[in-house]
Amino acid sequence: MTGQPARHASPQPAIVWFRRDLRLLDNPALSAALASGRPVLGAYILDRDGFFAAGGAQRWFLAGALESLSRGLSEIGVDLIIREGGEKDTILSLSRAANAAAVYWNRRYARAEIESDQQIKGHLKKSGLEAHSFNGALLREPFEIKSKTGGPYRVYTPFWNTLRAIGPGRREVGAPGPQKRITHSFSSDRLEDWRLRPTTPNWAKEFADEWRIGEQEAAGRLDAFLGGPAARYGEERNLPGIRGTSQLSPYLALGVISPLTIWNRTERAISERMIPEGEGLKFLSEIGWREFAYHLLYHNPTMPTAPLRAQFEHFPWRDDEAAFGAWTRGETGVPIIDAGMRELWRTGWMHNRVRMIVASFLVKNLLVPWQKGERWFWETLVDADPANNAASWQWVAGCGADAAPYFRIFNPVSQGEKFDPNGDYVRRFVPELARLPAAEIHAPWKAPTAIRPGDYPAPIIDLDQTRKRALEAYQSIKSAA
Numbered sequence: 001m002t003g004q005p006a007r008h009a010s011p012q013p014a015i016v017w018f019r020r021d022l023r024l025l026d027n028p029a030l031s032a033a034l035a036s037g038r039p040v041l042g043a044y045i046l047d048r049d050g051f052f053a054a055g056g057a058q059r060w061f062l063a064g065a066l067e068s069l070s071r072g073l074s075e076i077g078v079d080l081i082i083r084e085g086g087e088k089d090t091i092l093s094l095s096r097a098a099n100a101a102a103v104y105w106n107r108r109y110a111r112a113e114i115e116s117d118q119q120i121k122g123h124l125k126k127s128g129l130e131a132h133s134f135n136g137a138l139l140r141e142p143f144e145i146k147s148k149t150g151g152p153y154r155v156y157t158p159f160w161n162t163l164r165a166i167g168p169g170r171r172e173v174g175a176p177g178p179q180k181r182i183t184h185s186f187s188s189d190r191l192e193d194w195r196l197r198p199t200t201p202n203w204a205k206e207f208a209d210e211w212r213i214g215e216q217e218a219a220g221r222l223d224a225f226l227g228g229p230a231a232r233y234g235e236e237r238n239l240p241g242i243r244g245t246s247q248l249s250p251y252l253a254l255g256v257i258s259p260l261t262i263w264n265r266t267e268r269a270i271s272e273r274m275i276p277e278g279e280g281l282k283f284l285s286e287i288g289w290r291e292f293a294y295h296l297l298y299h300n301p302t303m304p305t306a307p308l309r310a311q312f313e314h315f316p317w318r319d320d321e322a323a324f325g326a327w328t329r330g331e332t333g334v335p336i337i338d339a340g341m342r343e344l345w346r347t348g349w350m351h352n353r354v355r356m357i358v359a360s361f362l363v364k365n366l367l368v369p370w371q372k373g374e375r376w377f378w379e380t381l382v383d384a385d386p387a388n389n390a391a392s393w394q395w396v397a398g399c400g401a402d403a404a405p406y407f408r409i410f411n412p413v414s415q416g417e418k419f420d421p422n423g424d425y426v427r428r429f430v431p432e433l434a435r436l437p438a439a440e441i442h443a444p445w446k447a448p449t450a451i452r453p454g455d456y457p458a459p460i461i462d463l464d465q466t467r468k469r470a471l472e473a474y475q476s477i478k479s480a481a
């Protein structure tokens, strides 16, 4: 990734500006740039003040994804220049310095990103450069899917039915072959100098046990999933104690694999009878939820920060720092909550079922604003995603489009008993409870004193009382609406 001493190349190069699309396979912007016949340079800009700048855990993943991208590009003769700075100034000055003829990128869908990209496009065109953008992130772009009345969808099922019926809007593009390497004189930052991986302390030391980063690894995970757990996905996707899901989310979040590649391979697995159709469709419908989240983000630009249901602006949230701190540390005294929050801290990921339970606990039992939970997840998830995270938090909080009704409040004890019946998941992440039998493990405060572990806290709240309190809080905005 270091710059190479040389002179300006001629003919003028094309720059591919990588963002959340860190891959060679099925990358429409990269393919189009290479097809233009111009020599190609890759660029990645780290804008720490950017709209969706990666949080701590995702920075760790980003380091590996950039190493892998740089290696992959280099193998085909394309150099990746990495620079830290404001994205607009950096891409404009790089394209000027490179005497580039064109800049290629894949589109983003948050309002601020769209506006920034439009501005950059305008500047490039004014300077006589071409600017080409593509859909590399979604099966269908948010403006391609319309309800019967011609507007955006707010409810998932009809959105999914439409997406299923029309299918992906483009064909997958293959990985590019070798190119003639362009000689250039651009300096690139050194990835190590960005310090994307924590050192003192290295709180991510267990991440490497969980994640191997790169396109091959993502493809391998997909194959392993389709060859195994996918056949039982409908049932096992809800059990946090086993690996019943694909764990492709961090790769999707940074674009190390494309949703179209996942879609096509899954359809093939269904047609080749590797997996039953029902299970395959269930998995594809989760990819559909990701598409729906982007649809919502595009059509509701304030979604990352403001509730989609306006009445929630007046919700009587509580500013309970002590409770929030206990939640973040996994010290609430409620086993499934603590297991989930510790899984998140140790691995950078949390099982979807448990994400729903811990989020419900935070916004309903503790009445902490969903935005605080969303921010914590953003900082600690390797798969933090601009659309999925906000949409999911709003869904759990009951204030989003097509959200779970607010009055459906998860009981973390019965959820634990139902989805982690043997307590394996809790035992893995909360070793203080490892000796408790399954019958006691989800409510240790009810266990006989003789076996109750002394080093595990009592619950910080009463689950029944806080449930009632949450319903009253909801009633207050319902009657005010």
Ligand code: FAD
Binding pocket: 237, 245, 246, 247, 248, 249, 250, 252, 253, 286, 287, 288, 289, 290, 291, 293, 350, 351, 352, 353, 355, 356, 359, 377, 381, 383, 384, 385, 386, 388, 389, 390, 392, 393, 396
């Ligand atoms: P699989 O079950 O294998 O599903 C495959 C893919 O489908 C996932 O990788 C993901 O891209 C997509 N998907 C699955 N479930 C959902 C869903 N409910 N909503 C949207 N897309 C989905 N997902 C993120 O990618 N980033 C986030 O920041 C994020 N934050 C969340 C916050 C909360 C409070 C909740 C309840 C869920 C959140 N999710 C988020 C959704 C979901 O939990 C994860 O996508 C899923 O757990 C990832 O695991 P997997 O790849 O094994 O999923």
